[in-house]
Amino acid sequence: MKAPLSTLIAIICCAVVLLAYFLPFEPVQNISQLIINWAVSLSGIAMLVAIVSLLSSHWQKIRQKRSSDRYSILVIFGFGLTFLIGLVFGGPGSLDYQNVVTHMLLPIEAGLLGALTIGLTVAAFRLYRANRGWMTIVFGISTLLFVLLNSGIFTTGTGLDIPLIKNALGVLQRLPDAGGRGILLGLALGTITAGLRILLGIDRPYNS
Amino acid sequence: MTSIEGLIGLVVIGLAIAFMIVFSVQDRKSKIPLRRIPAMEHLSRMVGLAVEEGRRIHISFGRGNFLDSHAASTLTNTALLKEVLKQSAGSDRPPAITSGDGTTTLLAIDVLYSTRRAGIIGDRVDSRRGRLSGVTPLSYAAGMLPSLHQEQTSMMVTGGMLGAELNLILDTADDESIHILTASDSPVGQAVAFSSPGDVLLGEEIFALPAYMNAGSMYPASLLAEDSLRWLLIVFIILGAILRSIGLTIL
């Protein structure tokens, strides 16, 4: 077996954390909590290392001769600007630095997400291209119904306070719950087997 | 958490491990028959086509904190990445890998190194192939667009947690005639992908990717273990409903 040490550590950590879920023994729970605490701290370091990989790949794009990407300079400039401001203002806790989020990141992300409404509307208009047989028809009708329901137009004004409409809207609201519960249970089953492959040492993505 | 739930949990885990081991032994003897999923057939065919055309395969691990419920989707994607690297070893353009989370990016780069050390892929695959494309949902989607425009991508598999930002990626892939397979572990991402012409894996089908790419006998065995747990769960729910309707309580 390749890299037995890291494989062994991964299997032990998984087993301890898993047992802590089912066995009410205090020592097992404390060790599990310690491991989880380390993992959380290490994930912060992993984010830093990944940001270094983001910057280095854009730096390589700038330096490559053949088709250098001019826009990568903006990535490095944007990073430098916000990172230095953060260091100067003393971190995310300072009110001035939070303006970077509320007046720079938020406008761009919200503006782009709002613009995506147009892309989603075009996709809703061209549903016929999805080409998945009768499922596309049921999907289209369901989308139309819930777009009208989510618009809040049919739940305003007193004229609609009729039991029949209320029951109909209630049943409509319940329709996706059944499928939703089945999907959630299915995803959970898949998650269990994927996690158990780590416990059994079959999947070892941590070995480079 | 009551002690009964703890006990049920341990029993389920024991059963799952037993099913996985038994079915993996059976798979070595005779291939386990798995139902046809058209998207999976397109995937293996498109990987071959991409190698023949000398164009790139792009595997995106998507967003989602690894220490969150997205670890399962990330672990599945690493097994898929290993298989794609093997199948496209002879390609002129090695696969590109992007992700929206720090730990996931490191795991993707680890898979690249281990495949290279095993001699499966040449030195042309260097670490820049695996990179973080953005830390927030929309910066992740915006960071993916250059690799769709400029890197001669012919086929793309995108997974992980995705939402409305997936529409930005699907539109660009449609414009560039890139064949895209969405394997998101978020139902919202699956709904957005379902409305577009590309391929989409629904619900837990995303966990079947390595099995359909013949990554090893344990993967189809895991699917059959899931099936077995599924039927146990269905029987448990039906029995519970019948008993509860006559006033008896199991849980």
Add this chain to the structure above:
Amino acid sequence: MSADTIWTITAFALTAGVIVSYLIGEKYPPFKIIANLFIGAAAGYAATVAIFQVIYPRLIVPFIFPSLGFSQITAIIPLVLAFLLLFKAVPRLSKVGNVATGVIVGAAAGVIIGGALLGTILTQAKAAITLFDPDLGLQSGRLVDALFMLLGTISTLVYFQFGGIRRPGKAVERPKATRFLAGLGKFFIAITLGALFAGVISSTMAVLAERLGFIVQTIQTWIR
């Protein structure tokens, strides 16, 4: 001109710029400029948060100020693991960091198995069962609703079954007994995905309305 006005003008310009550049097209310079600036800024903010709110309070403080109820021994181990993890940034030495990624992957695997089992499977199964509780009253509507939910949940689960039957000379098919239920499951899945897709449109529409509201309000403020 106050700091607030500057920030408001920045927010206005960025919002309007993003919407217009998206309409023009993602391949064109306006969108690329804004998108790349945004990627860098988001990464810069995340790096600041990682340093000030993860590494400093969870790795350095317990080591420097053991008096706050932390033992120094347990504070050294994560520091060593963090140091090993930094080697992942250097291709040739990445093997050194395998132990650290092993801890992360092992812990994550344990959490997702436990969370899926206790948090989703048992709770959702219990929820599907409690709908049949006689204490909730036996009006006909409630029983129909409970049966409808049970049928939807089970048929969706059956649709996702992977195992099939291989007959010589034919593709693998679903077992006959489950074909009808699987077809019904497809129906429920299509409805759920339709509702989710409508939900996505509603969310983005609400965000777009709020952003347009901000633009109009800002213009009206400047006009007055």
Add this chain to the structure above:
Amino acid sequence: MPFKNRTGSTSKNADSPSQETPDWLKKIREKSHLEKPATPPLGAFGEAENRQFGETEKPDEIPQWLKELQKTESPVPDEPEKSEVDWITRLHEILPETPRSDSPSTTLYSDEELAAMAAAARKLDEFNRVIEEQASTQPLGVPPEPAPTDFHLESSSPAAPESPVELEGSISSFKPEQNQPDSANPEDITRDSHIEKEPVHIELKPTGNTEESVPWMQTPVMAEPEPVSIDTTPSEPVEPQPNSFDISSDKSETQSLESGIPAEENLPTEKKKSFFSSLFRKDETDSSEDAEDEPEDESGQNDEAAARTEEKPEPLIPESVLQPQYNRSVEYSGRLDISESQKASIHLLKSMLMGEIQPPAPTATQSKISGRMLRLCIGILLLIVMLFPLATGFMLTDQQALFSPGVVSMRTAVNALPENSPFLVITDFEPAFAGELKAAAIGVIDNLMMKNLNLSVVSTVPTGPALARDLITSVRQAAFAYPPEKISYLGYLPGGTTGMKDFIHNPRQALPLLDTGRYAWTYPATQDVFSINDYAGVLIITENTETGRAWIEQLHGNMADKPLLMVVSAQSAPLMRPYLDSKQLNGLIGGRVEGAMYDRIMEAPARSPVITASYQAGMLVVAVLIILGGIFGLFHGLFSSRSSSSKENWYVS
């Protein structure tokens, strides 16, 4: 019949002997009468066949002058005195391929013999001419009849021999068993055996890296088919044709036809002869009038040969006509006796050609312009419709009158909260959704403030703390701002689900400091909190289904009797409702509209109604477009001929 001899001049009937006999001929006749050798009578026709191929008679029995003659001429038949009619039928015995040249031939040639030798020489010339004609007149698409031996030519299969030795072996002796593909995969073998009986063009690709391989190793690749010439040295490697059957418009018919004939230099010696003999025999039957009298041999070859003689070479089919022909149903000329395997081969070749001739079916060209134009039009329409209520203040509807179950249970839960107690608020949303979630959650937070609760604010998203501060400060005007000491911003909780589990297990250890860097647990709002159970309740604000689910899973069992409230975006509401049914959630608000319902149910004034009107106008436009798209899709499906490939919903790039 006028006849051209080797030099090309024509002479009268070759069969009538000339009148004056030359001197050298008289001497030969005198010699032959003196020394008459005893030659074993030739048995039935078949016996000659039994002699092992390549076995020669004793050299001393053949006079020296005759050996030179044999090298250049065909041998003299042994039995001169046989009747006139027989020499024609036995002509094949004296053909170049049968090693009769070494037959004991001390007898002087009679006039008839010499005439027969001259005829044989003529036949040889005629044979060369026929070969060229044959090359140009063979009907297109119909492969030349396989030599009547089970001659195995490996198709241009990729499994080229690996090592140089193998390569050399395959060039020098092309034996069927040697050419079994190396791959042990039974499928390949069965595929090759299917091709076995059909002479397909050989294309041995250079193996491995061409630069490194020794030049002689590079196997000749039959590229541009030249007229067949007997040349034993391997030809210069020529630019390999991508596909030897590629009949592109600029190639002349002749070349494409010749490509069907196996390259001469690749055939081993005995194969060559059997190949020519089959042609020769065909040729011979062509010219003879009384072909029907041919004695029937065991293998029935004469029938086949007889059938082939009547096959008139079809006229050359011009390229432009070719294409429709391939759609015609296949009919074979009645006179042709084509076996089943040959029909299969014909069908296979035609299907290969069909693929080559027909230009690849154009994939539905994805008109990018229409996609982008459509996006521009819909975008402008949407923006205009949504800006109208914002600019004019036009209201589409009244306030909300009906309330969803989640909103009702939220009100009940908030009203039941104890005054002045600690309360946990988790803001796990991204900046993109800040607009929607602020509108959905602002009413609930306002109520929490009315209850004078001590709020602890946590986020598992890096930008969460900043957005939380923005949300809470925007609930009330600055003048009525909530006292800062009753709100502790604990900052960013990393690690997703593991971080949640860490915080739920021990809040003080998980987040020791406030986001301002100050120690958190001596702050007024959090000084009474030692474990998660000390909170009176939890409110989770998120747009993400997985994050919401993760918090419910981790909090499950730790806060059994405390209310768990959730405000989600409209995209996650459908998947959160099952948790409301199962009582894991005590209150759920999904999106802007249900936020407005909550304001209405709490009798609070409507917040930003014009933005709600703009939102509703946009949603109506989307609904109309979905209906129009459905109708357009219906007509698009009915009228456009949906090809079968459209069933597979993917595009070949």
